[in-house]
Amino acid sequence: MADQPPIPFHRGHFLFGSTFSLLRDSLGLLRQLQQQYGDQRVVRIKVGRRMITVLLKPEETKYVLQENNRNYGRGRSYKILREFLGDGLLTTDGDYWRRQRRLAQPAFHRQKLALLADTMIDEAVSWTSQLQRLDKTQPVDMSAALMEATLRIVTKTLFGSGLGDQTTRLSQALNDLNHIISQTVLNPLRLPNWVPTPANKSYINASGLVTDLITGIIRERRQSTGKHDDLLDMLLRATDEETGEGMTDAQLLSELVTLFTAGHETTAASMSWTLYLMATHPDVQARARAEALRTLGTRTRFSADDLRAMPYLTQIVNESLRLYPPAWAMSRLSLGPDQLGAYHLNADEGVLISPYLLHHDPASWPNPDQFDPNRFAPDRSADRHSYAFLPFGGGPRLCIGNQFALMEMVALLGQLLVTFELQPITSEPMLPRPLITLRSKQPIRLYLRDWPV
Structure with missing residues (x-):
């Protein structure tokens, strides 16, 4: 692995890394990382005492969530959710x-x-x-x-x-x-x-x-x-x-x-x-x-079939979920060493996936801050990467x-x-x-x- 480049590192504060940037303005930090390191596809930040690798593109996101998903368990943040939610679908593995x-x-x-x-x-x-x-x-x-x-x-x-x-x-x-x-x-x-x-x-x-x-x-x-x-x-x-x-x-x-x-x-x-x-x-x-x-x-109420028969309303909902995804970030933990594109990832490393970041990537979404439900019209969705839009994970x-x-x-x-x-x-x-x-x-x-x- 010696000839492989290290994952780019966003230094942040000389002592605290990106800890306080994440606390003060999480979304602003993510957008900054996208702008500075998007060409390199992944970037590493320091939060507390841990290093976390942030995925910036849909290809690496698909690899972690789908193609090699068994190597990535729930991140450490889910342990906190587990205290309240218990051993449910959101918090467990394996x-x-x-x-x-x-x-x-x-x-x-x-x-x-x-x-x-x-x-x-x-x-x-x-x-x-x-x-x-x-x-x-x-x-x-x-x-x-x-x-x-x-x-x-x-x-x-x-x-x-x-x-x-x-x-x-x-x-x-x-x-x-x-x-x-x-x-x-x-x-x-x-x-x-x-x-x-x-x-x-x-x-x-x-x-x-x-x-x-x-x-x-x-x-x-x-x-x-x-x-x-x-x-x-x-x-x-x-x-x-x-x-x-x-x-x-x-x-x-x-x-x-x-x-x-x-x-x-x-x-x-x-x-x-x-x-x-x-x-x-x-x-x-x-x-x-x-x-x-x-x-x-002429009816006074919708039917269940009607809810699937209003494509423009569905496009509006999807575009709203793109701009403001409710689950704006999710964490994973590498269970074993792996290869993320050009970079080597060690075991027991944190990985951060942000639907908010992916949904505002101009490479996938031209003028990403503009509200445009027509983005989800069938003719404009066909060639888009399946993991460029993941309001519900993947x-x-x-x-x-x-x-x-x-x-x-x-x-x-x-x-x-x-x-x-x-x-x-x-x-x-x-x-x-x-x-x-x-x-x-x-x-x-x-x-x-x-x-x-």
Whole structure:
């Protein structure tokens, strides 16, 4: 290996490397690395005491996530997520992960998702009806409104019913966890949970509320003799085709907490960005509304089939996910030495993959900061590298709920556009804030106007 070039190194601070740049402005650091080292395809940075190799191009990303995925396990940041999420699909590796994936996958087959689509549509209709009763002269905090809407959808599709007076407490607990875990993942000087800091106390209280609530739901459902058309019922009935065994309560808890957290928070964050882009691009909004009205026809509500029959709305959702991918970064750990293109990678090295960075690479996306849903028209997508766009990850670990999330976003967007014209309250651009998911620094507030007759 002596004749191979070393991986380019971004020195950063002479003592702390890129640690504080990552903490202060993660997205800015990634864009800087793309500009300076894009031609070399990978770059190494120092974070805390560790060296991390950042992948800058889709080819190397595909190699790590798909072609040689068994050599790359979950990165160290997932150990922090594991404390809350448990041993679920998001946090585990190897044979255990493969077994869990086999058990959970049938619940997300297309036919099963069709059963859940009506629930999404019903909740979207109910949500817009509530919004219609608001004062139209005042802006609406769409970030908060979407948190409520997606929470209702995920509770109904997961558990078959709402959570009553627990909903507000649960939503606040999930919001607290997002902030606390985000800071913990990025901070190399983390204090263990037993240290009674305010953040640790909030974490213990919030995570306890979520797990206690879902544990109680599992216990009640185990005792029920009825049949339920929800994801919990599908997971409870799932059995491993090789062993005939189902999930234990602990496994169910881990998967439900993961689905509940991801299905609520990430969709709300993504939809907030989508509505912001609609409000600031009225021509796109008008075309999308025309497609939604054309699809709806004389009916009063969309059908499950309609959600797959609105290609322009799907293009809008994809372009929003490109600009503001909810999972903006993911980490891997090399289990053995490997060859990344021209460079040698040692075992036990951190690897950082950033969908945000890949989605803003001008080599794949000309004028990458411009909002243009037509990028996802079939004639413009055919020659694009399959790993230039990965809002849900890629390879065997492609997010199991990706189709669920896309259906939900199209349902909410279509219902909202046939009801309201979205208008911005300011010309100032909204800036992203990279927590566990990519949120906006300020709540996205919009005017919801009645469409002119």
